Amino acid sequence: MSMLLQCSGLSKRFGSKEALSGINFSVESGRIVGLLGPNGSGKTTLIKLISGLLVPTTGSILVDGHAPGMDTKKIVSYLPERTYLNDWMRARDIIGFFQDFYADFDAAKARDMLARLQIDPADRLKSMSKGTKEKVQLILVMSRNARLYLLDEPIGGVDPAARDYILNTIITNYSPDASVILSTHLIADVEKVLDDIVFLSNGQVAMTAAVDDIRENQGKSVDALFREVFQC
Amino acid sequence: MAWVLNPDRPIYLQLVEHIRLQIVSGHYPPGSRLPSVRDLAGEAAVNPNTMQKALGELERLELLYTQRTSGRYITEDVQRIAQVKQDLAYQQIHDFFVQMERLGYGKDDCFRLMEAVIEGGKQ
Numbered sequence: 001m002s003m004l005l006q007c008s009g010l011s012k013r014f015g016s017k018e019a020l021s022g023i024n025f026s027v028e029s030g031r032i033v034g035l036l037g038p039n040g041s042g043k044t045t046l047i048k049l050i051s052g053l054l055v056p057t058t059g060s061i062l063v064d065g066h067a068p069g070m071d072t073k074k075i076v077s078y079l080p081e082r083t084y085l086n087d088w089m090r091a092r093d094i095i096g097f098f099q100d101f102y103a104d105f106d107a108a109k110a111r112d113m114l115a116r117l118q119i120d121p122a123d124r125l126k127s128m129s130k131g132t133k134e135k136v137q138l139i140l141v142m143s144r145n146a147r148l149y150l151l152d153e154p155i156g157g158v159d160p161a162a163r164d165y166i167l168n169t170i171i172t173n174y175s176p177d178a179s180v181i182l183s184t185h186l187i188a189d190v191e192k193v194l195d196d197i198v199f200l201s202n203g204q205v206a207m208t209a210a211v212d213d214i215r216e217n218q219g220k221s222v223d224a225l226f227r228e229v230f231q232c
Numbered sequence: 233m234a235w236v237l238n239p240d241r242p243i244y245l246q247l248v249e250h251i252r253l254q255i256v257s258g259h260y261p262p263g264s265r266l267p268s269v270r271d272l273a274g275e276a277a278v279n280p281n282t283m284q285k286a287l288g289e290l291e292r293l294e295l296l297y298t299q300r301t302s303g304r305y306i307t308e309d310v311q312r313i314a315q316v317k318q319d320l321a322y323q324q325i326h327d328f329f330v331q332m333e334r335l336g337y338g339k340d341d342c343f344r345l346m347e348a349v350i351e352g353g354k355q
Contacts, residue, residue, distance in 0.1 A: 212285075
């Protein structure tokens with residue numbers, strides 16, 4: 001197994017506010033990793049750094065041996081917390097758009113997933129509900145044959161049935177060459193599909209562990225552990 | 233049978249227990265082919281690595297074996313399956329006595345109560 005992602009001594013400062021400090025962690029290929037932490041703990045900042053949207057203040061990030069840039073964008077599929085798509089576009093147009101952009105995009109897979117979730121490809125984004133828009137975005141992101149998927153709150157806005165479908169998509173899309181990093185507050189929903197967790201707290205890594213080790217050693221679920229560690 | 237998984241216990245152990253029960257109960261007959269890791273993981277809604285670990289454990293228990301090119305099969309060794317089944321039965325009975333002891337019943341009391349229940353059921 002090779003290291004797909006390595007973050008060392010990573011810090012990010014916004015003016016006087018330190019969003020992340022001294023982050024060290026790595027992800028092997030073939031893992032599904034949960035990035036968990038309370039609001040404002042730095043989850044989105046970390047994901048943006050890995051995707052190359054932000055530049056670290058100090059420290060380094062290597063994705064498959066490359067610093068974030070053109071080489072890594074080809075192999076990283078990123079789901080942002082907010083939509084960046086034009087809302088006058090129809091679902092089928094956006095599929096064409098992604099096909100032009102990414103060599104690893106599988107348009108047939110995207111159309112198939114739209115059909116499974118009963119989304120009409122002729123609908124404009126503008127006419128879709130918030131949850132449906134999120135589903136469309138996730139379909140686009142998961143239809144790439146990427147090496148690293150960065151999913152920022154992929155299940156936050158959708159109903160429980162669609163949540164199951166999305167998690168199932170992540171499982172069935174699994175490949176030993178690729179890894180998934182997903183951030184969420186909905187730990188109980190995702191913990192069955194995770195290999196490892198990274199707890200972020202005030203911009204620092206509070207804990208990294210394999211989820212079955214937590215259950216074995218502590219006799220409790222990841223959700224219960226989270227509530228204990230981050231008790232308000 | 234639906235996959236009921238408790239998040240407080242290691243998932244792979246629960247997968248081992250679930251599949252083991254399906255083998256001893258004959259849901260997966262001896263010598264039959266097990267679905268792929270991906271399909272099983274999808275069905276149970278768990279991580280494929282976790283399912284892989286569970287199947288490895290079942291191989292170690294000699295309930296499964298891998299045919300290098302064509303996948304995983306249930307053992308054809310029916311004696312091994314019978315032995316595992318009996319071990320599970322003993323475990324159930326042992327657990328039952330432990331529970332009854334907590335209620336303050338000795339083994340003799342248990343036999344009497346069981347007879348009463350069986351006779352009661354006949355009426």
